[in-house]
Amino acid sequence: MRTSHVFLLLCILGAALFSSAAANNGNGPEDCCFKFYPRRVNKKLIRSYYMTDERCPKSGAILVTERFRHICADPNLSWVQGIMKSLDEQAF
Structure with missing residues (x-):
């Protein structure tokens, strides 16, 4: 009877450790673009940009507006x- 209690306790402890390890496995990218903004944005409204992580399914440029709104845009569009290019030149 005592052995079964120890075995049950070890099983519960193992399950608790496994579930916490599985929950902490969130090492994915922070910002990804799944849909691109369909219209052109005025260049004067954009304060900065950054590219999405390489682990994202689509490569995207995230444009940050003066009001800190983040807009996903297709980096292949002219x-x-x-x-x-304009923002990169302003940085120098």
Whole structure:
């Protein structure tokens, strides 16, 4: 009877340790773009940008507006490339 209690306690302890390890496995990217903003954005409204993580399913440029709104845009579009180039030149 005593052995079964110890075995049950070890099983519960093992399950608790496994569940906490599985819950902490959130090492994915923070910001990904799943849909791109469909319209052109005025360059004067954008204060900065950053690219999505390489682990994201789509490569995207996240444009940050003056009001700190984040807009996902397709980095292959010419107007997005123009904004990124302009902001890069302002940094120097």
